[in-house]
Every structure is written in C-alpha cells, then in structure tokens.
Amino acid sequence: MTDSGANPIGYFGELISLSIVVLPVYYGLPWRLARNILLAAFGAWLMFTVAPRLLLFYLAYWLFLYVAQRAVLWSQKGKASGTVFFTMLTLAISPMLLWKAFPYDSVVMFNLETHRLVGLLPGIFSAIDAVKYIILPLGLSFACFRGGDLLIQTHLGAFGPIRLHALLCYGLYPPILLVGPVAEYRELALDAPLEPFSAGDIAVGLANISMGLVKLFVFAYPLGMVGKLQGVETQTTFNAWISLVAFAWHLYLNFAGYSDLAIGCARLYGHRLQANFSFPFFKTGPAEFWQSWHMSLTRFVWRNIYIPAGGMRSKTQYLALLLATLTIAFWHALSVPMLLFGLYHAAGLMVQRRLASRRGRKAAAGGLFQGLKMVGTFLYVALSLPMLVLPLEQLPKIYFVLFGGRP
Amino acid sequence: MNLGCSWARLEAFASCEWASKATAWVCVRVMLWAALFLWLIGNLPFPKSCEEYPEPLVTDLRGSNVVQMLTGPTLANPTGFRSDLTPKAKDRLRVAWIGGSELQGFVSSPVGRSRPGESVYLPLQAARLLEEKTGQDVEVLLYLLYRMRTFDYYLCVLDAIGNGCDAVVISCNSVWLLNEKALSSAGGLYHTILHSGYSDMRGLLQITLFDGWRNVALSVLEKYFFAMQGQRSIQDAYSEFQLFLQRPGGKPHIEAANPLKEIVTNPPIGFWARFDGVNGSRLDSSNGQDWVQFYTRYVDPDAVLAKEYVQRCISICQEQRIPLLVYLAPLSPTALQDPFFSCAITITERFASELAEPSSDTSVIVLPTIPTRELDDLEFRDFVHAKDFGSMPDYLLPSLRTLAARAKTAK
Numbered sequence: 143m144t145d146s147g148a149n150p151i152g153y154f155g156e157l158i159s160l161s162i163v164v165l166p167v168y169y170g171l172p173w174r175l176a177r178n179i180l181l182a183a184f185g186a187w188l189m190f191t192v193a194p195r196l197l198l199f200y201l202a203y204w205l206f207l208y209v210a211q212r213a214v215l216w217s218q219k220g221k222a223s224g225t226v227f228f229t230m231l232t233l234a235i236s237p238m239l240l241w242k243a244f245p246y247d248s249v250v251m252f253n254l255e256t257h258r259l260v261g262l263l264p265g266i267f268s269a270i271d272a273v274k275y276i277i278l279p280l281g282l283s284f285a286c287f288r289g290g291d292l293l294i295q296t297h298l299g300a301f302g303p304i305r306l307h308a309l310l311c312y313g314l315y316p317p318i319l320l321v322g323p324v325a326e327y328r329e330l331a332l333d334a335p336l337e338p339f340s341a342g343d344i345a346v347g348l349a350n351i352s353m354g355l356v357k358l359f360v361f362a363y364p365l366g367m368v369g370k371l372q373g374v375e376t377q378t379t380f381n382a383w384i385s386l387v388a389f390a391w392h393l394y395l396n397f398a399g400y401s402d403l404a405i406g407c408a409r410l411y412g413h414r415l416q417a418n419f420s421f422p423f424f425k426t427g428p429a430e431f432w433q434s435w436h437m438s439l440t441r442f443v444w445r446n447i448y449i450p451a452g453g454m455r456s457k458t459q460y461l462a463l464l465l466a467t468l469t470i471a472f473w474h475a476l477s478v479p480m481l482l483f484g485l486y487h488a489a490g491l492m493v494q495r496r497l498a499s500r501r502g503r504k505a506a507a508g509g510l511f512q513g514l515k516m517v518g519t520f521l522y523v524a525l526s527l528p529m530l531v532l533p534l535e536q537l538p539k540i541y542f543v544l545f546g547g548r549p
Numbered sequence: 550m551n552l553g554c555s556w557a558r559l560e561a562f563a564s565c566e567w568a569s570k571a572t573a574w575v576c577v578r579v580m581l582w583a584a585l586f587l588w589l590i591g592n593l594p595f596p597k598s599c600e601e602y603p604e605p606l607v608t609d610l611r612g613s614n615v616v617q618m619l620t621g622p623t624l625a626n627p628t629g630f631r632s633d634l635t636p637k638a639k640d641r642l643r644v645a646w647i648g649g650s651e652l653q654g655f656v657s658s659p660v661g662r663s664r665p666g667e668s669v670y671l672p673l674q675a676a677r678l679l680e681e682k683t684g685q686d687v688e689v690l691l692y693l694l695y696r697m698r699t700f701d702y703y704l705c706v707l708d709a710i711g712n713g714c715d716a717v718v719i720s721c722n723s724v725w726l727l728n729e730k731a732l733s734s735a736g737g738l739y740h741t742i743l744h745s746g747y748s749d750m751r752g753l754l755q756i757t758l759f760d761g762w763r764n765v766a767l768s769v770l771e772k773y774f775f776a777m778q779g780q781r782s783i784q785d786a787y788s789e790f791q792l793f794l795q796r797p798g799g800k801p802h803i804e805a806a807n808p809l810k811e812i813v814t815n816p817p818i819g820f821w822a823r824f825d826g827v828n829g830s831r832l833d834s835s836n837g838q839d840w841v842q843f844y845t846r847y848v849d850p851d852a853v854l855a856k857e858y859v860q861r862c863i864s865i866c867q868e869q870r871i872p873l874l875v876y877l878a879p880l881s882p883t884a885l886q887d888p889f890f891s892c893a894i895t896i897t898e899r900f901a902s903e904l905a906e907p908s909s910d911t912s913v914i915v916l917p918t919i920p921t922r923e924l925d926d927l928e929f930r931d932f933v934h935a936k937d938f939g940s941m942p943d944y945l946l947p948s949l950r951t952l953a954a955r956a957k958t959a960k
Contacts, residue, residue, distance in 0.1 A: 345571030350580065353565060406565075420560055 153320050154403045157188060158351065164394075168411060169339040178311035178332055181411065185314030192434070193255035194271040196280060205315030207289045208306055210234060214296050215303055227297045234293055238286035241279060242476040252279055283473055284315065284322040285407060287442055292327050294446050301327065308332040317407035321400045323418040323438035330413050336414030350406025364387035365392035371531055375539035379487070380541045389522040394423060397436070416441070423523070426515035428490035431523055432470075443469050459495070464488045474530065479537060483529040490522060614680075615673045615689040618645075618708065630708045634690070637713045642685050642953055644707030645691040647702055648720030651878035654935045659761035671935075672718075675942040679949050683896065690714060697723055699858035706862045710869050715956035717866055718874045718949075723890075723897040723919070724933060726859075743954075836847040848893035863904065863913055872955040875949050877901055878914040879941060881929035885921060890932060894919055912955055914948050 164184055171177050189197040210230040224426035233351075240248045243324030260271045295301055304312075304327070311332050318325050331337075369388030377385065401418035408415045420434035432440055444453075448466040452458025464484075528540050561567065571579075610617060618631045646652070690712060692705035702719055709717055784894045837898035846853045849855075859875075866873040884890040896928060901917035921927065926939035935941075 340569075341571055341573040342569035344573075344576045345579070346565045348576065349565035417564060421556070421563070424556070432567070459956040493847050495659040 148402055150321055153188060154316060154407070155194075157316050157407055158192065160184070160187075161407070162165065165410060169319075173337070174333070174336055175307050177336065178307040182307065182310040182314045182315065185316040185319055187313075188316055189314070191282060193277050195253065195260050196277060197535045198260055198263075199256050200314065201310075203285065204310055207234060207313065208304070209290065210289075210293060211296050211301075211304055211309070214293055218299075219386040220295070223297075227293065229268050231290055231293050231297075234289040235286045237279070238283050239476075240548035241282055241409065242472065245475075249278060252334065253277065253458070259370055277440045280288075281319050281321070284318065284324055287324045287439070287473070288312070288318075288327075291324070291442055292540075295327065304333065315408075317411075318415070321397075321404065323401055323404060323415060323436075324442050325408075325415050325438060326441075329415050340412065343409050343412050347366075347406045347409035350402050350409060352406075354402030354406060355403060357395045362392050362399055363408065365389075367397065369393075370490045371528055371540065375543050377543065379546050382540070386524050386544065390423070390520070393417070393527065395542075411458075415432065423520045424516050425519055426512055427494050427519055428487065428522065429488070429494055431519055432487070432491070439470060439473065460492050463491050463495070472483055479511070479529045479532065482483065482537075483526055486526050556823045570830070572700075573862075606898060608672065609668055609670065610691070613673055614676055614687055615670065616627075618690045618692050618712075619694050619703075634712055636757065637688070637715075638686070640686060642714045642716070642956060643690060643712070643714045644676070644679050644687060644718060645677075645690045645692060645705065645712075645714040646718045647697070647705045647709070647719070648878065649693070649697040649722050649725060650695045651722050651933055651935070652691070652720055653691055654938055655930050655937055669938065671720075671938050671941060674938055675945050677948060678942045678946055679953065682946065683950060685748045685953055692776060697722075698725060698728075699855045699862075703858045703861050703865075706865055710865065710871065714871065715959075716872045716874070716952040717862075718876070718952070719862060720878045721859075721897065722878045722933065723848070723880060725849075726853050726897055727850065727900060784898075816863050836882050848896050850899070851898045859900075859904065867912060870912065870959045872914070872959065874914045874916070874945075874952050874954045875904060876899070876945065876948070877919050878933075879920040879924065879927055879935065881927075881932050882921055882925075883929075884932040885919070887932070912959070914951060916948065920944050 149479055164180065168177055170179055186197055186201070189200060210233065214223075214227050214230055217223045241252075257268075257271055261268045292301070292304075311326050312330055315325070315330060337343075344419060357400050365388050369385055369390070369392040371385065371389050374382045374385050398419040405415045405418065413417070416438065418436060421439065422431050422435035425431045425434055443466045447469050448462045451462035451465045453462035453466070467488040468484040471480040471487070474483075525541075525544070528537055532540065616631070616634065620631050620635075631663060649906045652671050654671070672691050676689045679685065680687050691711060692709070694701055697705075706717055706719075721907070863873060863875075880890065880894065885894065898917055898919065901915055904913075905915035905917045919940060924940050924944055926937075927935050927941060928937040928939065930936050
C-alpha cells in the first residue's frame with residue numbers, strides 16, 4: 143500500500159513541460175555557475191513536488207557528499223587516506239544499504255524523520271509535506287552509486303575539488319534523478335566550459351524522447367498487460383512461457399524507454415549521457431547481454447568492483463565475476479532470490495568465459511547459429527527474471543510449471 | 550547475412566545521432582507538427598471511454614436502468630460528473646445511489662481490476678427487485694467512487710438534485726465514513742470527485758492515451774497558470790490538500806474555508822507509519838493482513854467534518870423535499886469479530902443511530918445497523934467487498950418502497 147510518490151511518466155511529463163521555460167533561460171545564461179544553479183533548482187523543484195521531505199533528504203545527502211569529497215581529497219596526502227576514503231564511501235552508500243537490508247523499517251523511519259525535519263521549516267512546507275503519503279526513497283540507489291562513484295574517482299585522482307554548485311547540479315540533475323541512469327560526473331562535464339546551444343542537441347534529445355515514448359506506450363504498456371509473473375504458477379506451461387517472454391520484453395522496453403527519456407532530456411541541455419541499453423535481447427551470450435543491459439550500472443560495477451577485485455587477472459577473474467554479479471543483484475534488493483539471481487548469472491558468465499578460453503578465437507559463426515545463440519541467451523536471461531521479482535516461496539512453483547509441471 | 554553491419558545500423562539509429570544535423574528550424578517544424586498531430590488526435594471522436602469510466606462498470610451496466618454518473622477526467626468536462634444525462638421520463642422513478650466500492654460485488658477478480666461481467670452491482674439488483682415488486686419504472690443514477698468520503702457524498706447529492714432525482718440512497722462504508730485522516734493523504738485525495746476532475750496522471754492512461762498527453766501538458770500549465778494568476782497562491786497550488794476544496798477554474802464549489810485544517814496539523818504520515826502503512830503484512834490482526842483493516846483503526850468518533858457533511862446531505866434533501874435513505878454497507882462476519890473493525894463499526898452505528906433519532910421529518914430513513922447482523926447469506930471477498938449480495942436487495946426493499954411512495958407524494 144505504499145505510494146511511490148511519483149509516477150515516472152508524470153515526473154518526465156513535468157520535466158519536459160517545464161523545460162519549455164527552463165531551456166531558453168538555461169541557454170541564455172552565459173555563466174557555468176548560473177546554469178548549474180538553474181539545473182539544480184529545477185531538480186530540487188521536481189523533488190519538492192514529489193514530497194518536500196524527499197528534497198530535504200537529497201539536499202542533505204549531496205551536501206554531505208560535498209564535504210566527503212573534500213575530506214577524501216584533503217586526506218590523500220596523509221596516512222589516513224584509506225581510512226578516510228572508506229569511511230566516507232561507506233557513509234555515502236549506507237542509506238542504500240540500510241534500505242535494502244531493512245526495507246520496511248528504514249522507509250518508515252526515513253519518512254518520519256525527514257517529515258519531522260521539514261516541520262522545523264516554515265509552516266507551508268510542513269503543510270504540503272503532510273498530505274504526501276509515505277514514499278519510497280525515490281532514486282536512492284542511483285544517487286548512492288553516483289555518490290560512491292564520485293568518491294572513488296576522487297580517491298583515484300580523477301577529480302580535484304568539485305565546486306558546490308557543480309556537485310549540487312550533479313546530485314539534483316533532473317533527467318537522472320528518478321530512474322537513472324547511473325551517470326558518471328564526467329559525463330555531465332559540469333566544470334567544463336559552457337556547452338553552446340546546438341539545434342542538433344535539441345533534435346537528438348527530442349528524437350530520444352520520442353523513441354522512449356514509443357517504447358513505453360506502444361510496446362511496454364501493452365506487454366505489461368500480458369506479461370505478469372504473479373499467478374503464473376497456476377497457468378499451463380505454454381501460457382506460463384508466454385507470460386514470461388512478455389514480461390521480459392515489458393521489463394526491457396519499460397526500463398529502456400525511461401532511459402531514453404532521461405538521455406533525451408539530458409541532451410536537450412547539451413549533455414551527452416552514454417547509452418543505457420543496446421538491444422540486450424539480441425546478444426549471443428551472457429557477457430554480451432550484461433554489456434548491453436543497464437550499461438550504466440554495468441560500467442559502474444566494472445570499474446569499481448570487477449577491476450579492483452582482479453577481473454583482469456586470470457587467477458582472480460572468476461571471483462571478480464562473482465562479486466560483480468552479486469553487486470548488481472544486491473543493488474536491486476538484499477534477499478535470497480536476488481542472491482540466487484546473482485549466482486545464476488555469475489555461473490553463466492563463468493561457464494561462457496571458461497568455454498571461450500578453451501575454444502580460443504574462432505571465425506564468426508553463420509547466421510543460423512548466431513540466431514540460435516540469441517534465442518538461447520534470451521531464454522537464459524528470461525528464466526532468471528522470476529528471481530528478480532518474485533518472493534522465494536513462489537519460485538519453485540513457477541519453475542515447476544515452466545518446465546512442464548502441471549499447475 | 551552480414552549481421553554485424555545490420556546491428557551497427559540499428560544501434561546508430563537507436564542512438565538518434567542521425568538527428569544531430571537538424572537545424573533550429575527543423576526542430577521548430579517538428580514540434581509544430583507534433584503539437585498539431587496531438588491536437589488532431591485529441592479531437593478525434595474516441596470515446597465514449599472518455600465519458601464512461603471505469604470500463605467494466607459501463608459494460609456491465611449497459612442496457613440496464615443504472616447510469617454511472619461519475620466520469621473520468623476530460624478537458625471538456627473536468628467536473629467529474631456526467632453532463633449528458635437525458636431528461637427524466639415521466640412516471641419514472643429516478644433514484645440517486647451514492648457509495649463506494651461496497652456497491653460493487655467482485656465475483657472473481659481483485660477489487661478495482663475487474664473485467665466486464667466479473668462484477669455485480671447492488672443498486673442494479675435492488676432496482677430490478679423494486680421494479681418487480683412495485684411495477685414502477687426505476688432509473689438509478691449511480692454515483693460510485695472508491696473510498697468515497699462524506700464531502701463527495703454531499704457533492705453527489707447536489708448533483709443528484711440538479712438532475713431531478715426523486716429519491717436519494719446513500720451507502721455508508723464503516724471504513725471511510727468517519728475516517729477523515731486516512732482519506733486526507735495525498736493518495737486518498739486522488740479519490741475525490743473534485744480531484745478526479747484535475748488532470749491526474751493516475752488513470753489517465755486508462756481513458757485514451759492521447760487525452761492523457763494533452764492533460765499532461767495542460768495539468769502542468771494549469772498549476773502554474775493559476776499560481777501566476779494569483780487566484781490561488783503558491784501554497785494553494787501546491788498543497789494537494791487545498792486543491793481538495795477547489796473546483797477547476799479556481800472557483801470554490803462550497804463555502805468551506807479550510808475546514809480540514811486540523812488534519813494538516815495532525816498529518817496522515819504519522820497515521821500511516823504508526824499503523825504499518827508501508828506494508829500491510831505487518832499487521833497483527835487475527836485475519837493475517839488486510840490493508841483495509843488498518844485504515845479502520847483511524848475511524849474517529851469525533852470526525853466533526855465527516856458528520857457535518859452527512860448532516861448537510863440530510864438537510865439539503867429535507868429542504869428539497871427529496872426522500873433520503875441512509876444505510877450502512879454490509880461487512881463480512883469476520884469484520885464483526887475483528888477488534889479494530891468492530892470498534893469502527895460501533896462508532897459508525899452509534900453515529901447512524903443519532904441520525905435515526907425520531908424527528909418530525911419522515912422523509913429521511915436511516916438504517917443504523919450493519920446488515921450482516923441480520924443477514925447471513927452474503928458472500929464476501931474480504932472484510933468489505935462482497936462477491937454475492939444475497940438477500941441484501943430484499944433487506945433494502947421495504948425502505949426503497951417507502952422512498953418510492955414518499956417520492957410520489959412529494960410531487
């Protein structure tokens with residue numbers, strides 16, 4: 143019975159509609175500082191309309207990140223640099239960890255405490271916040287990963303001190319607030335010289351937005367009516383597979399659609415975010431799939447988990463794969479089904495890598511074989527989706543039906 | 550087949566970089582065409598579904614003598630009330646029936662997501678029974694809104710009077726009747742008639758996709774338009790709570806001047822948190838979990854505003870000499886045994902008994918007890934929603950016959 147507090151399409155609708163006013167002002171401002179403040183204020187406004195308490199939380203979070211980034215930089219020359227870095231990093235991702243570990247209690251406390259803090263502000267904010275339902279901490283996972291990534295990159299020397307306006311702009315950047323992608327700080331280039339107005343950016347942005355809308359409303363929405371995993375265990379095997387396939391496509395097109403909206407909206411403001419999906423269901427193996435599904439998250443995990451864990455070394459590559467897939471799994475939820483999800487995909491990746499290392503490089507296979515690999519990869523991924531969305535007790539029943547059992 | 554080349558092309562297309570060569574004039578032209586296209590699509594004679602909502606209700610009631618009066622949001626008619634009702638036929642008894650989801654029996658599907666044919670409607674059954682027993686031609690104007698609150702009852706009564714109803718029936722749900730605090734959350738506010746008249750994203754896509762997009766743009770502009778006009782301050786425009794009191798266009802529908810202020814100062818968020826509002830499965834009720842059950846914990850014997858609006862419904866009917874029947878909706882026998890439900894039921898029955906106190910006006914009938922205390926053949930899906938209304942139409946029949954007789958006398 144939670145109200146998420148924001149319908150993503152409503153959020154993007156407001157973002158795009160308000161951009162009619164914000165865009166000309168943005169490009170009319172000849173200073174980086176002013177543009178960053180404008181975008182931060184825009185994002186803050188959108189958060190405020192979800193719930194004032196959510197805005198208060200994120201302002202506090204990104205102010206903390208500002209301090210944390212400075213602390214990491216300051217400590218780099220000293221002996222305690224590692225300690226400071228890990229402390230700051232832990233604090234940066236702890237809201238997400240708490241939420242995943244204690245989903246119920248943390249959400250209740252989050253709402254109660256932030257609402258109480260809003261009450262310290264002038265009465266109007268409290269009045270508006272009062273009628274807002276209990277909300278999930280929208281965008282928290284994305285924010286924590288972005289914040290964590292920023293600190294890691296700072297620790298590695300990629301960034302100097304980031305100015306407050308740039309950091310707030312990054313933290314409250316409107317297109318990526320709600321549903322990602324997990325954009326890196328450097329993608330937005332908020333310290334760089336001003337991006338000039340380009341009609342091409344507007345056109346590409348609108349094209350991306352249009353493409354996202356088509357994915358959402360022409361494909362994902364109807365598929366969502368067919369593709370439901372709840373109750374599949376009561377269906378016949380054939381119908382269960384239909385539901386599973388429809389759900390898989392719905393999940394992809396829904397997520398990709400929102401990613402396109404985010405990327406398109408960012409492009410309107412001259413920022414080029416990297417693609418988040420690249421036809422994942424047409425890939426020919428688990429590794430290729432993960433390189434094309436939620437690519438922003440995969441990139442994050444690649445550079446911050448897989449590489450540091452020894453992914454490029456033959457002795458530790460499999461451990462690194464396991465850690466990477468488990469990170470991706472637990473980013474969604476800390477639960478046994480997600481553990482199974484992570485192990486399942488880790489196994490697939492390990493098997494593929496093992497086979498590839500044994501077979502060595504071969505000439506590209508024919509079209510039919512590629513097609514079979516695509517279908518196989520799709521089915522392999524689709525079979526993991528019940529673990530992504532269903533509780534543990536339902537999983538045996540659904541797999542029983544999928545593999546020929548009678549409901 | 551060179552798949553590599555094909556994929557490269559597909560990915561290039563998907564990246565939309567082909568649009569980067571566009572000039573500003575191209576962008577303007579595209580936007581103008583898009584706006585024109587949306588406008589044209591929005592003006593196509595789609596549907597009927599714009600005026601009839603929700604769909605299963607419409608299909609189930611088609612051809613019957615029951616007319617759904619609460620429509621979905623449209624720009625043409627943002628009030629939430631059907632505006633195209635045909636004039637009442639002579640010698641036909643027009644009865645307004647006002648209530649929430651308890652009027653709808655969900656035979657085989659979850660509440661609110663039924664498909665045509667999966668629901669039964671108490672007003673329909675009752676009207677047919679009345680016709681059968683009295684020979685009177687009966688038309689029911691159905692004001693059905695989930696989680697309806699007494700403020701909406703009052704608006705519906707006003708609309709019913711405006712549509713020339715001969716009698717009014719109000720179904721009171723013990724969960725919501727005296728439960729202002731639960732209903733005044735932002736989520737609950739979406740379930741008001743007035744708010745449904747705003748361009749609310751929820752449910753818009755159920756009407757037509759194109760209406761939805763038109764409303765998206767206009768809803769945002771409307772908020773800022775009113776704010777800029779000063780008809781409502783920013784506080785009003787952005788307090789969902791204040792929107793509750795205003796009709797589209799900024800004209801107050803009623804003279805109330807922030808009567809729900811005390812609810813703002815005692816925010817629903819505390820209620821939801823205290824009563825496990827996030828996850829219903831944490832409830833410690835003897836029946837396991839039911840989200841409706843924890844709503845019931847906040848039924849308030851001192852719900853001043855709710856009581857005020859019920860009194861207003863009675864007053865306006867008396868003033869207009871329109872017979873009124875107020876009855877308490879049946880709840881499942883397990884609700885009577887549940888500690889929280891039974892408390893809410895007691896509070897509601899006590900209030901209904903106060904309404905039923907003898908007065909000189911015989912045009913108001915109040916049935917102050919939960920019918921389930923007398924009827925044992927109703928089947929329930931959950932605490933509140935029936936699958937089969939059993940003998941509930943017969944239970945109401947004597948009162949309906951009295952209403953019909955008084956309506957005739959009043960003419």
